[in-house]
Amino acid sequence: MLEVVDLTVAYGPVVALHGVSLTVQDASITAVLGANGAGKTTLVRTISGLVRPRAGSVRLDGRELIRLPPEEIARLGIAHVPQGQGVLAELTVDENLRLGGLWRRDRKAQRGALDETYELFPPLAGRRHLTAFSLSGGERQMLSVGRALVARPRLLLLDEPSLGLARRALVQIMGRIKALVTERGLTVLLIEQNAKSALSVADDAIVLHLGNVVAHGPAQKLADEEGLRHAYLGF
Amino acid sequence: MSRFFVLSLNGLTQGAIYAAMALALVMIWRATQVINFAQGAMAMFTTYLALFAIDHGVPYWLAFLVALSSGLILGAIVERVIVRPVESAPPLNVVILTLGLLLFLEALAPMLFGGQIRSFPPAFSIVGLHFGNSQVAFSPFDAFTLGSVLAVMVLLLVLFQKTDLGLRMRAAAFNPDVSRLLGIRVGRMLTLGWSLASLVGALAGVLIAPSLLLYPTFMDQVLVFGFTGAVLGGLDSAVGAVVGGLLMGFALSYVGGYLGSDLETVGALVILIAVLMVRPRGLFSRHRLRQA
Amino acid sequence: MVAVHSRLDRLASRTLGGHLLLALGAAVLLLLLSTQIGAYDNYNLTAVAIFAVAAAGLNLLTGLNGQLSLGHGALMAIGAYTASLLLKDHELPVVLVLLLSVLSTGLIGIVFGYAAARLRGPYLAGATLTLAVALPQVATRYKSIFGGESGLTVPPTTPPAWLGPDFPPERWLAWIAVAAAVVTFVLLANLLRSSAGRAFRAVRDNEAAAALAGIDVARTQVLAFVISAACAGLAGALFAYWSGVTAPAGFGVTLSLQLVTAIVIGGLGSLAGAVWGSLVLVFVPSLTSGMASTLNVPSAIANNLPLAIYGGILVIAMLVAPHGIQGTLTRILTIGRARWGHTPAGGQKGVVDWDDPASDP
Ligand SMILES: Nc1ncnc2c1ncn2[C@@H]1O[C@H](COP(=O)(O)OP(=O)(O)OP(=O)(O)O)[C@@H](O)[C@H]1O
Ligand SMILES: [Mg+2]
Numbered sequence: 001m002l003e004v005v006d007l008t009v010a011y012g013p014v015v016a017l018h019g020v021s022l023t024v025q026d027a028s029i030t031a032v033l034g035a036n037g038a039g040k041t042t043l044v045r046t047i048s049g050l051v052r053p054r055a056g057s058v059r060l061d062g063r064e065l066i067r068l069p070p071e072e073i074a075r076l077g078i079a080h081v082p083q084g085q086g087v088l089a090e091l092t093v094d095e096n097l098r099l100g101g102l103w104r105r106d107r108k109a110q111r112g113a114l115d116e117t118y119e120l121f122p123p124l125a126g127r128r129h130l131t132a133f134s135l136s137g138g139e140r141q142m143l144s145v146g147r148a149l150v151a152r153p154r155l156l157l158l159d160e161p162s163l164g165l166a167r168r169a170l171v172q173i174m175g176r177i178k179a180l181v182t183e184r185g186l187t188v189l190l191i192e193q194n195a196k197s198a199l200s201v202a203d204d205a206i207v208l209h210l211g212n213v214v215a216h217g218p219a220q221k222l223a224d225e226e227g228l229r230h231a232y233l234g235f
Numbered sequence: 236m237s238r239f240f241v242l243s244l245n246g247l248t249q250g251a252i253y254a255a256m257a258l259a260l261v262m263i264w265r266a267t268q269v270i271n272f273a274q275g276a277m278a279m280f281t282t283y284l285a286l287f288a289i290d291h292g293v294p295y296w297l298a299f300l301v302a303l304s305s306g307l308i309l310g311a312i313v314e315r316v317i318v319r320p321v322e323s324a325p326p327l328n329v330v331i332l333t334l335g336l337l338l339f340l341e342a343l344a345p346m347l348f349g350g351q352i353r354s355f356p357p358a359f360s361i362v363g364l365h366f367g368n369s370q371v372a373f374s375p376f377d378a379f380t381l382g383s384v385l386a387v388m389v390l391l392l393v394l395f396q397k398t399d400l401g402l403r404m405r406a407a408a409f410n411p412d413v414s415r416l417l418g419i420r421v422g423r424m425l426t427l428g429w430s431l432a433s434l435v436g437a438l439a440g441v442l443i444a445p446s447l448l449l450y451p452t453f454m455d456q457v458l459v460f461g462f463t464g465a466v467l468g469g470l471d472s473a474v475g476a477v478v479g480g481l482l483m484g485f486a487l488s489y490v491g492g493y494l495g496s497d498l499e500t501v502g503a504l505v506i507l508i509a510v511l512m513v514r515p516r517g518l519f520s521r522h523r524l525r526q527a
Numbered sequence: 528m529v530a531v532h533s534r535l536d537r538l539a540s541r542t543l544g545g546h547l548l549l550a551l552g553a554a555v556l557l558l559l560l561s562t563q564i565g566a567y568d569n570y571n572l573t574a575v576a577i578f579a580v581a582a583a584g585l586n587l588l589t590g591l592n593g594q595l596s597l598g599h600g601a602l603m604a605i606g607a608y609t610a611s612l613l614l615k616d617h618e619l620p621v622v623l624v625l626l627l628s629v630l631s632t633g634l635i636g637i638v639f640g641y642a643a644a645r646l647r648g649p650y651l652a653g654a655t656l657t658l659a660v661a662l663p664q665v666a667t668r669y670k671s672i673f674g675g676e677s678g679l680t681v682p683p684t685t686p687p688a689w690l691g692p693d694f695p696p697e698r699w700l701a702w703i704a705v706a707a708a709v710v711t712f713v714l715l716a717n718l719l720r721s722s723a724g725r726a727f728r729a730v731r732d733n734e735a736a737a738a739l740a741g742i743d744v745a746r747t748q749v750l751a752f753v754i755s756a757a758c759a760g761l762a763g764a765l766f767a768y769w770s771g772v773t774a775p776a777g778f779g780v781t782l783s784l785q786l787v788t789a790i791v792i793g794g795l796g797s798l799a800g801a802v803w804g805s806l807v808l809v810f811v812p813s814l815t816s817g818m819a820s821t822l823n824v825p826s827a828i829a830n831n832l833p834l835a836i837y838g839g840i841l842v843i844a845m846l847v848a849p850h851g852i853q854g855t856l857t858r859i860l861t862i863g864r865a866r867w868g869h870t871p872a873g874g875q876k877g878v879v880d881w882d883d884p885a886s887d888p
Contacts, residue, residue: 048416074418082416090409091402099406102399103418147417270649320846326648327595328845331791334784335841342835346828455780459660466653497668504661507654508642515645 001026002047002155002187007056009042016042018211019056024155024204027185029178031198031219033233034208040191041083043208044157047189048080049073060155075103079153083160083191086144089133093124096132096143100150110150117146120176121169137164145173149180155187162192174201195233199223207232241372242492243485248377250484251384252443256461257468257476257483258388259436264470266408266428269318269329273336275458277313277433278440279451280340281305283348285441286355286449295358302441303434310433314426341451350451355444380442387438388477391431395473404428459500460487463507469517478518482506546716554709561701569697570769571809576704577765578805580711582789583798584758587715589787590796591724592751593731594643598655600782601662602639602756604775606632606763608666611679611773621684621703625764632760633753640752644745659783663775678774681767704765711758712798718754719798727751792844794853803852811837 002024009017016039024030032040045051047058049070058065065073074080079100087096097117101110118125121142127135132143141164148156156177162170178201180186192198199205199219206216207228215228222228229235256274263271271277285302289295317336321329359375395401406414407424414421439461440454447453464483468475483503490502510518561569585599606628613624639658643651666673673679686699718724726747729737738744767773789808794800815833822829848855 050412050415070412070415071418071420074416080416082413086413086416088406088409088413091406095402095406098399099402099414099417099419102403151418264649270652317842317846321849324845324849325795327589327787327791327795328849330595330652331788332842332845334788335838335845337838338834339838339842342831342833342838345831346835350827350830456660459656459780462653463657466650470649495668497664500657500661500664501668504654504657507657511646511650511654512642515647515650517650 001061002189003057003059004043004047005057005059007043007046007053007058009039009046009051009053016211017046017053020208020211020213022206022213022216024187024189026187027181028203029181029188029190029201031195031202031205032189032191032208033195033198033205035232037210038208039211040208041159042211044080044159044189044191047073048078048157050080074151077151077154078157079148079151079155080157081144081148081159081161084163085140087132087135087140087147090131092129092131093135093143094128097124097147097150100147101152104151109152113150113152117150120149120172121146138166138169141165142169142173149176152184153186155189157189157191159191160193161190162194162197195229196223196235199233238492242488244371244373244377245492246485246488247481248373248380248484249488250481251381252439252457252480253460253464253483254477254480255384255387255435255439255442256457257465257480258391258473259432259439260462260465261468261470261473261476262391262428262432262435264465265473266404266425266432267314267318267322268326269333270462271313271432272330272333272458273313273340274433274436274461275454276337276340277306277309278436278457279449279454280344281309281433281437282355282440282444282449282454283344286353286444287348289356295356299358299441302437306433306435306437306440307430309437310430311426313433314429318429319422319425344451353449355441355449357445361445376445383438383442387435391435391473394431400427460503463503466517467507467510469514469520472517472519475517475519546713550709550713554705557705557709558702561698561705566695566697569695569701571813573697573701573704573765573769574809575802575805576701576708577762577769578786578789578808579802580708580765581759581762581786582793582801582804582808583711583715584755584762585786586790586793586796586798586801587718587727587758588751588755590790590794590800591719591731592727592748594748594751595648595652595787596643596655596755596783597652597780597787598658598662598783599755599759599786600778600780600784601655601659602632602636602759603763603766603782604662604666604773604778605635605756606760607767607773607778608673608679608763609760610764610767611681612672614681614767615679618682621768625707625761628760628764629757630760632763633757636753636756636760637749639756640749641745643752644748656780656783659780663778666775674774676775678772678777680772681770683771684768700768704769707761707765711761715754715758715798723747723750788841790851792841792851794851794855797853800851800853807852811840 004020004022007017007020008015020039020043022030032043034040042051046053047065049065049068049072053066056066060076060078063076088099091099097114098110101113104110118128123139124142124146127139132140135143141161145158145161161173165173177186177188181188190198190202199222202219204217205219205222207214207222209232214232215222215225259274260271263269263274281302284305285298288298288301293301313336317332318329321332357376359379361374361376363370363372363374395405403414403419404424404427406417407419407421408428411421439457443457444453460483461480464479465476466479467482468477468479486502486506487499491499494502514520557572561572564572581599581603585596588594588596609628609631610624613619613627642654646654666678667675683696684700684703686694686696690699726737726742729740729742730744730747734744737747766777770777785808789804790801792807793802793804812833815836818836819829819832822832824832850858
């Protein structure tokens with residue numbers, strides 16, 4: 001279980017999160033919604049340790065993450081697919097994928113995870129030995145998500161995975177992730193611009209507005225709230 | 236034997252050493268985007284340590300290891316103590332920092348090891364080899380120089396391209412933030428990068444010391460030529476560093492041989508400017524077409 | 528970089544008259560000072576003025592225009608050799624010698640400037656460093672013109688008769704150097720507030736944006752290089768008078784690196800920083816050698832202690848005061864003023880700077 005309590009984050013004078021709290025249950029998908037600049041990316045960057053908060057706490061199964069550096073947080077089984085360019089363009093597709101699970105050291109499982117990823121994303125399989133630099137935007141996004149899955153994480157932070165992806169690829173990815181949630185108990189925090197489709201896959205959701213949580217609850221319930229949809233979700 | 240051939244052989248051995256120096260600079264540049272102007276002084280220091288060991292009865296090969304391993308350690312210390320705290324400082328500050336370290340080491344060495352110019356023993360004979368009844372300007376020590384530089388380069392290539400550790404090191408250098416998200420302990424990787432680079436520098440030091448004599452500033456020229464070689468090759472290419480270093484070796488040898496040794500550096504300047512005017516980012520730079 | 532900006536903006540907001548007044552005041556003060564101190568201190572004062580001129584020129588190039596030169600010592604050598612060659616067979620007035628040296632170095636600066644404008648960051652650093660190593664060798668090679676290793680001797684300037692027969696020549700040279708420095712600083716200060724100065728900064732901050740704003744980036748960079756070279760030429764000519772001999776050994780890589788050190792320690796991008804830097808260059812070594820000689824240690828240690836301390840100071844300074852002396856002073860002043868409830872001119876913005884990590888190259 002991931003618990004975020006009273007998280008306040010500022011970049012210099014700009015406060016991006018004002019005392020945000022949320023709880024993500026194990027083996028569930030929680031959507032984080034909100035307009036541009038709402039603080040969604042800041043939230044996941046803080047969880048994965050890239051940003052130091054001014055106050056508050058982030059706990060994974062009761063363990064405080066706030067003082068840990070990002071690499072140690074990753075080693076607890078938290079995989080973060082960053083918004084936009086998360087691939088290492090200078091390395092090959094294969095190397096990028098291998099990097100996802102290097103900290104695990106169970107070579108065999110790694111090999112299997114790699115093969116699974118190539119099965120899931122056939123375009124990557126054909127470009128195994130090319131540098132990620134040569135990939136298209138959508139292919140890069142596949143690589144980024146695939147690399148996170150290779151790590152077999154407990155908690156997956158997805159920051160706008162739909163960016164640049166064709167609908168079919170996206171449906172495929174989300175289908176795979178749903179399966180991992182039910183089969184392996186994966187926990188997911190999903191950031192999406194498209195509130196409608198995010199709410200359709202998520203179990204729970206929160207809505208951020210200018211760094212504050214303005215709504216939270218079961219995804220279905222939020223999707224049904226007329227006022228909320230109009231004010232923040234735009235559908 | 237023709238003069239050209241002699242000069243070429245000489246250029247090859249010198250070039251191997253400049254290539255090692257250039258490679259050391261490029262490794263550090265790629266890991267931390269720092270030009271380590273103290274690289275030569277660090278190599279000078281480790282060479283002095285080896286000589287100190289020899290003075291105290293340590294056999295040559297053990298002293299050789301002393302130089303290399305002290306290079307490893309010195310590189311790690313410098314990265315941890317001096318470079319890490321200014322990780323996010325403007326690049327010029329880091330330049331000044333390495334210059335400060337250079338001056339400091341060049342003053343520290345004579346305090347610890349005495350100020351007089353010393354000679355440094357070679358591992359093998361420096362007399363030219365005999366083939367039949369003709370002697371070539373290529374000594375066993377030259378062969379050793381070439382061989383050891385080559386060996387180190389092959390080892391580094393295997394490390395970086397074939398091992399998980401090398402993959403981690405490359406990732407950490409290319410994109411520290413993303414690497415951290417993948418659980419790579421970036422700090423350790425950068426320290427290791429500095430260590431390995433200093434080892435390569437230390438190797439250059441013990442290899443060139445026999446022909447240059449040992450004094451606190453003896454590596455300054457090697458640093459400049461190595462740097463020129465690295466820039467010539469394109470600072471972010473290891474292959475470029477090796478090629479650039481070798482080119483420098485040949486060019487300096489020809490200029491020195493045909494035009495006079497006091498024009499060597501002018502020759503280096505002319506070549507460098509000529510290459511950079513055509514390729515402002517060196518011979519082996521890859522121009523990015525897409526945003527990385 | 529934001530702090531550098533506001534400092535310059537404030538400097539630039541002073542009027543030409545203000546600059547002149549300030550300069551005149553400084554000149555009078557320094558001239559008075561020179562009459563109160565002995566020959567050795569006048570000698571040091573001259574050195575400070577010389578380094579200040581060279582460092583100010585380098586600061587314009589590196590701090591304001593963003594081009595790192597590790598070869599400014601070589602440009603000083605061009606100025607010094609020009610002066611020495613002029614004085615070899617003729618007796619010429621100092622002003623003429625200085626002007627011609629500025630001219631020759633500036634002209635050569637055009638050539639280097641065009642080459643430099645194509646290069647960036649470490650590539651420019653590499654090219655200029657090689658220049659610093661190579662140029663003195665030309666002097667060694669062409670002995671008949673440049674005098675080889677032993678160089679050319681430079682006759683001292685004699686004080687004019689109206690100063691009286693006992694006027695010390697060191698003081699006269701100090702006057703010349705101080706006057707040259709003051710003139711240079713006034714000219715540079717005015718340049719900085721002109722459109723050329725703004726173009727320098729715009730190119731440094733973002734070449735693409737500057738080009739979009741209609742600035743000819745390459746021309747701006749060449750101009751900065753030429754002005755910077757001219758300053759180095761002036762400093763070099765003064766240096767020739769000061770040292771009495773112009774030889775390759777005097778213009779090694781060390782000199783170039785010292786100049787870079789001066790502007791970073793003094794404060795990048797500010798004229799005052801150049802002065803602080805040259806004070807450090809002149810007085811820290813003499814302080815450290817003073818310290819070393821009072822200690823009772825073996826000569827191998829005493830001889831090298833000054834350099835070790837100097838190197839140590841560089842390292843420590845960069846660790847504790849990364850913005851140089853001028854930057855640190857500005858910060859202290861701003862924090863002080865903020866405490867006392869004053870807002871510095873130009874508003875609070877960027878004075879205690881939040882350097883946006885994203886904007887660092
Ligand atoms: N590195 C930074 N420095 C300063 N301010 C920042 C930084 N990163 C984000 N911000 C600010 O913090 C606020 C929240 O940004 P954040 O990136 O978290 O938004 P977001 O919800 O992810 O937006 P988007 O949907 O556009 O990705 C914004 O006002 C942004 O300008
Ligand atoms: Mg975002």
